[in-house]
Amino acid sequence: MQKIHSVSVRALAEFAFEKGDLIPAARAAAQMRDGVRGHQALQELLPSSWRAETPVSRDIPIDGRVLRVHGRADAVYTDRELVRVLEIKTTVRDPGGILKYDYPAHWAQGEIYAALLCMNTGAQRAEVRLTYARLDGKKREYSEDYNAWELEERLMAYARPYLAWIATVDDWKELSKPTLDELTFPFEAYRDGQREMAGAVYRAMKRHANALIEAPTGIGKTAASLFGALKALGEGHVTSIFYLTARTTGRRAAEDALALMRERGLAIRGLTITAKEKVCLLEKQDCMGCPYAAGYYDRRREALREAMHVEQLDAEAVRSLALRHELCPFELSLDISETADVVICDYNYVFDPRVRLKRYFDSKSRVGLLVDEAHNLADRARDMLSAELSGKRLAELRSLARRFEGDDSPMVKLMGELLRVLDGREAEQECASELPGEIALAAKRFAEIADELEPVEPDIVDFVYDVQWFSRIAGRFTPDAYRALMAPEDRYLSVRLWCFDPSAYIKKTLSRVGGAALFSATLAPMEYYASLLGADGEADAQLQLQSPFPRENLRVLRMPVAVGTKDRERTLGAVAQIIHAMAQARPGNYLACFPSYAYMTQAFRRYRLLWPYDEAICQESAMPEKARQAFIGRFLPAPEKSLVAFIVLGGVFAEGVDLPEDRLSGAAIVTVGIPQLSFEREALREQLDDADDGGYDAAYTYPGLRRVLQAAGRVIRTERDRGVVLLIDMRYRQEKYRALMPPHWDVRDVKKMSDLKAELGAFWKEGD
Template sequence: MKNYKVSVRTLAEYVYKSGSITSGFRATASLAEGTRIHQQIQKQYGEHDVKEVPLALEQNYEDIVFFIEGRCDGLLAAGQSYTIDEIKSTALDLHTLTETSYPVHWAQAKCYAAMFALLHNLDEIGVQLTYVQKNTEEIKRFKVNCSRQELAVFLEDMIKGFYHYANWKLQHLEERNKSCRDLPFPFENYRDGQRKLAGAVYKTINEKANLFANAPTGIGKTASTIFPSLKIMGQGECQKIFYLTAKTITRQTAEDTFSLMMDRGLVCKTVTITAKDKICFHDNGSCNPNECEFANGYYDRVNNAMLDILEHEQLITRSVIEEYAKKHNLCPFEFSLDLAYVCDAVVCDYNYVFDPRVSLKRMLDEQKKDTVLLVDEAHNLVDRARSMFSAELYKTPFLRIKRENKVNEPAISRAAKNINQYFIEEKKSLDNHYNKIMQNLPDDLLKGLEAFIEAAEPFLLERSGGGEHEDLLQGYFDVQNFLKISKLVDEHYSIYFEIQQNDAKIKLFCLNPSGLLKNILSGFRSAILFSATLSPAGYFMDMLGGGEEDYRISVPSPFTAEQNEVLISRISTRYRNREESIDRITDLLINILDGRKGNYLVFFPSHQYMNNVYGAFTAASSVNTIIQGSAMTEDEREGFLNSFQENKDSLFVGFAVLGGIFSEGVDLKGDRLSGVIITGVGLPQIGFERDIIKSHFQDQGKNGYDYAYVFPGMNKVLQAGGRLIRSEDDHGLIVLIDDRFLTAKYQGMLPENWKNYNLY
């Protein structure tokens, strides 16, 4: 007999969840609010009633012993009679709920009832659903009495419906773990530094710790992190791996690495999550089941589709998901999310783990404790986390909502009017200034936002969030997010109000995300944060939630100084000198590239600067060129990169923006890239928000200018330069154009193999 542990909720949802993806609008109580409502109901229990009752039961079916466990909300006692109480909070109008509205809720309650009746040999037990309207706190109950025999049959039928999946899962885990234990390193030899990194990753995961790794481009970081993670998985110490990336292009590298290992015997179900707007089959992105056939009846078909894809596929990429989603008539995005909960490895964007708005919320704490996070290009997580933990509201949408709903929905219109009025009064208080920093979040605004949610939510639920209410739906989501982020605001936030042209906004701006990141990371078994430019180490440990208990490693570059020809030019690219520098940089490019062959990338700190030099260069030279557009499609990006083919007989020059889509995560191996020329030190544009960051860290006794400008800027430079040398056989030219590269501060941040430079 094989053993399979399953929670009551998982069992009930797998077998009984049915129907459609309701809409893009989902009103659910937050975890904190759901807990509050549960506790409120439980306080009303009688003297002999018991809350939060843990239950566990073994049931044999076929060749599997199922260990079913869970915690029921309440056990109500009346003499010798008992009733299982299952509490559900909802934003729905309770008058719309009937006894048959949610079979999955009955399944959960009856499963608990069956377990208690069988454990205590009861002939009969009551089963009760208690629904609480989370805004009005109105209560509606449904109750039935069931015999032990009836519940035993019900439970057996549930297990029967779950058996096929459980049997597949047990066989798969056995095959997966053996393949991980037997898996050889996917390359003939370790590169210099690669074994050191892989060993550090293995040790870190084995000790349930976190690692911050600065590892140079070209050593094979992806294989060095995935391989030891799989080895730990093979020992049964880890059940899931998340490979997190900031950009689509680096997801391909992770997929290629898993594929390479699968060619060498790895059995591992790996799924890639693609953003909804990219993978959606529906023209307008609607999730309304009346408009989208892939949303309509989704949960009636998804179980068969899951087994189909899991039994036949290993590497579940975007194209594979699309194929099976079309075969089974499913929403491909929701399908990929459902697969993420059952697959062994998930390749996805940072936001599915870190963003409070879109994270994979169904992952339970015990599942996280068996999960390893591999955070690729972790230097990107600083600004991404700031964005994820920040929130803003604009005035104009509420003015539109007020006008659009004035006649038919006066309550919504009034709520929007109050918010709009708040913005008007704040604008008046600025007294000819454009912005101000606020000490606290105004209570009257918070109350107004909560009133808006209470007015909008029932309306949107009744209408399934159709496209005709797009402004209201977006306003609802924006307010919900703002309220959620408002609960995170502490001394690491700044609240500011700003006038922007004909609009105004209030923003909760996360200055230092380290505490929030640390809290998230602590829920997982282990996190490996790695990058070729995770330097200075102290800065990134500060910003990414590192502590004294965490490991950190810096792997030396395997590449020699002889592989780089490094030149530094004294031309100033400071903003005040840019106009006069255009001709000088143009002449420098023509002189440096004269007589050379191959492909070169020239990076600039802004589109305008790039366009000015590009115009001057093309006017003075007949060299073949290509330039990065300001809003390129995926096809245009691919076309830009494909223009860099092996080229030994002529000169080709690409112009791109520093810190943009072509300055990191791009792999132009061999003769596809002969040189990189970097104009400027990459400083972010001086502005209100960057100055707030500077002041914040200055007040903490750190160098605020470095934290806000220098370190992020130099990171862009190092990333761009990292496009050049990708293997032991690569050679190329690096040109740094700015006199600041010759100062002690910037010299200290240059890689060792760039320091043997010549002045030009």
């Protein structure tokens, strides 16, 4: 049976005539929304013999392949002799300024519809009408007559190069398929749990369901999950794999796992999408005036062809390909994603409605998702689905607009209108379950009009996008998922539409893909995370894996010290003594983890005061990449003298860093990690609170303990690792914390310093 390739009329026309510059995505989206309204207005004016929104489709055999061309024409008229096709293009430009052949792809779209209809009905003549319309009713119409044979010829001329491109993609798939079938696990043996994990991932993709997997650190989650997903890819259950990770280290681990599989014969094209600001080729990112954006579509096809022959498309490879073809590397990576087998990227390309890759995630697809460090997903989704409108920022930008455009400019007036509803002089901090209607309306009006004013000042352009986003979020606002957090800011009001419950949105996103596996070392309690992450459906699976490493290699000691906010000053000396005892028990590198920068800095100073000649370093806030690397570089293998690194729980050094074997010997974790009180956390607690105190746990206990377990997870990374974890807080003895401890932990209570030293001494002696 011949393989059928599907393509939409629009995609085929754009492929044939792709040319021009990149348009900022948000502006293109705004034009599309307006487009729907503009289309409807024109369709209503047509005589009744015309049919609006008509589906058209036909299979076209060409050179041994079949191309299924399909689409929905704006309006058509057909009889036995004649076909008429109307193509409507709404625009923010003055339609009077658009010449007949300015946009060949628009003509091609009409011609393809007309060709398909002639072939379907047998009509011999056709007319294509092209109408450019603006929302205010101004329009420009063009038309062209054709013979059926002439249209067929044009259709073939558009389809042949497209099929040649598809043949290149097919050739790659044919080369890759047998290597996927023959792929074996890329290590000599599975670690305990890896086979189960790979199986769970494979089954999730085969059944198009979700798997939630808690797997201890060091188990080899990246290789196991990719192996399961690649098997599903080889059998055609998914069309490609998206590996989502929140950190650079996670990205590298996925790239390394693929490289290892390539060494064993796998032919796989893996692409890493790197954030725009990191791969930008200009010194200062300016997309509007960028030479790599100008003429992007004139040059990209050649680069895409070249990319078909590159298997490892990491940031550097994409950048050099983009440079050779003078293209924006970020946009190029998005375009390459359409043919890559594995795409490694951040969560936002799937879950953030503003930047998600619409081509895969706006409608149903068969992409397989792997979500690494899935415990981060809910908090990230909360941010992605929230929006803020700051009166103070608006006032500053209005002053800027005045300077550029004068007091009477339409933009300055529009900003003034919005500012009037953001008067904060009598406002108080408030958390409301209802949308502030007057503000939402004013934001909607601003968003609609401001775009047509076409601002050019980058800060104002950004602000317009932000208000458009605020307006979109206002449209989603429901009391069971959102709160309006209002706070005075100088004389103005700041409004945050905060999504405290993203579970329905996550679930919907997962339901559109071809199967997903969400995994992390810290997903306790599992029922809570299953419902939060939308993995609690009937077909979904949950799996909790045990640590593959000998239990006796980790010693967990619980120290009942009062470290609540009121007690910290009083017990600072005791905490420093415990950390010092840990570091003195055996030369090595150690972490001392604190819940906040303030507490960490206080403890670090006390430690330095007491032991000025000890090796101790302290994390700083907002450390650049180089400083981070230098910090991690201090963790030398098998040091002769101990090093203590004071770090913050939940920060860059407490999660996602890999310090195997003798590069890390222990971690002292001070407090149960509860996040600081905040407006948002309190709103979450209040919303979810019930008789069982569920709101408090969801807002504070679970995220706190998750940070603790992530930090503790740095200690044991391989079979040969040995190390200690000290849990310093009275609260660790409470039942709810005990219940959330990993089952493979052997936790011992230690009350006195002498007992601590004895326990540590005995532990290290056992291993010698």
